[in-house]
Amino acid sequence: MSLGHACVDVYQGAVAALVPYFVAERAYSYAAASGVVLAASLLSSLVQPLFGVLTDRWAMPWLLPLSALTAGAGVALSGVTGSYAPTLAVVAVSGVGVAAYHPEAARVARAVAWGRHTAMGWFSFGGNAGFALAPLLVFAVVATGGLGASPLLAVPAVVGAALCAAAVRKAGAGAVSAGSPVAVGRDDWASFLRLSGAVACRSVVFVGLSAFVSLHVRERTGGGVAAGTAALFVLYAGGAVGTLAGGRLAERYGRLVVVRRSYALTVLAVAGLVLVPGPAVYLFVALTSAGLYVPFSLHITLGQDCLPRRAGTASGVTLGLTVSVGGLAAPALGALADAMSLRAALLPLIALPALGRLLLCGLREPASPDHTVVERPDPRGPAGR
Template identity: 85%
Template sequence: MDVYQGAVAALVPYFVAERAYSYAAASGVVLAASLLSSLVQPLFGVLTDRWAMPWLLPLSALTAGAGVALSGVTGSYPLTLAVVALSGLGVAAYHPEAARLARVVAGGRHTGMSWFSFGGNAGFALAPLLVFAVMAAGGLPASPLLAIPAVLGAVLCATVVRSAGSGIRGAGLPVAAGRDDWASFLRLSGAVVCRSVVFVGLGAFVSLYVRQRTGGGEAAGTAALFVLYAGGAVGTLAGGRLAERYGRLAVVRRSYALTVPAVAGLVLVPGPTVYLFAALTSAGLYVPFSLHLTLGQDFLPRRTGTASGVTLGLTVSVGGLAAPAIGALADATSLRTALLPLIALPAVGRLLLCGLREPAAPGAVAAQRTDPRDPAPR
């Protein structure tokens, strides 16, 4: 599924090169993918709090893939925005229900949810390579080939749903006895918004920026985007392990602090070291990724679907709302100047996390009590 979130950003340089889009117009494509998704994903989260809807998984995979596949063959800018928005709708429909089932399977454990997030981040990492291969084969008119992962994903989801049968239709963790902590959840969401703006802004423009700075061609830009996304696959798994040792909030705070100098180096330090700073930025952005999800679910134990929809959807997709502003600033000044504000946002997110307390993790406790190897509560 997350191949299609990463593919939109990976397609931006080709829209600029083959269709002569301005930076602002190209970032509007990123906005189209994010806007509808950000608006409806919390709604899907509310629905999954009331009803299990595993049938959404294969349907949403096909929808996400169809939108991106059509984006390269549309004849007009408005139609391109429409099909990319359709892809965002598919992404929005998928994540809350998938997160609900992942939480059931993982028993609320941090490492289990980090594996779930790993899948998405691996998709992000593969997206630039997939887009590069397809564009090399035939440019934007070859974009229908990008539907192949969606078809494979839909078959996989349908097979799992059919084989599991009613077991997952009614699956869910017991409702926690505690109360929803909306104040903490909103502060966490604000921090995720800051992280999202940095992630989406870099995802949309780092490929073009590295081409300018290094003088390399498409391969140099694709390599930078791949490093930015690929480091996340490793960082997400590391986040779950680190959280079990040091606590979720401690790991999240340190990750935001690391991101500030990493983004500064990516934007300001010239030469091939841009790839090193891209890797450090990736670690800072991705280590807390799955921890955002479990923290949000534990801050709202009675509304885990809503928490998933907001944490994975609304707050993440809001980053796309900032993309046109970055693009417009780049058109008016330079791409380097437009990326400078991204250095400060992780620091703002770190400030929002100050004072938050670790919430109870009812899912993990429930899982520990029912584990035959560990019958006594810890």
């Protein structure tokens, strides 16, 4: 599941990694380039909670390989569409594929992990590793062959579809069928909404930096395309490590303690990234990555424990709707960068982790699956009870 997750989330990272090439080869403005990021996020943000609701009602393991192929097809076609509108359309299709994947994948991963933070951390690690590899993959393909070589970016989708199919078979019917254990407990919507607000603040920071950090670092250091690609790689690669660290830290100190401190770190790190010139900016990119990613898998398990009866819905919101809010804010950042400067557009990102930290104040640790009553549906259905 972790490797399949990596192959799918390559396509979330690939959209941002393609932005500098759209600017260079097609002369997109900052606003137009951020519109591509929006296209990948907008439809995804609307449909991912819907997929979460569906997976709460029916197991759909077949959706995993199909969504991997859909995510890859959209990005693979984005470099050969030519005009702006078709590019937005195929990137949006890729976003739907990513949206379809995550709720069902998180449900299956949770069934296999039985709520263990480290196990879910490994699942999230796969996705974040895919993010980290995306800039390198795009650089290897597009920097050498131009946007016309983008169909080669479909390779991870084919591999991911095969891995997902194999993982579902190996997990067995107990993890993927509608007869899997169902947690019983009261859904705490108030806490879930506050958590979702914090995740949304984190999302705007992450997506804004994903879209523009490579261009920003090139401005601050005077480097070329390689310098910007390196910054994006640091942002994503640090996250892969941070996700694993988050699971281990949560088992020692508690999830909410780790999440709150991560948001506090992010405030200082983003300030340094935006304001500090020269090569030192890479240090602050790494610290920002840690602050953003350490709580990543903890958001998922906290959301699922806040809504124990609706794990798919919780996954769809924490992985989808709130994360995609960042894509909705990207055009505003792009327009501000066109009107003023890229640095001025990134300044508001310093305040958002502080707002997220405030939303987390007063939240209590929800009951974990280890302390939750579990029922198994009667295989004979209601008539068998």
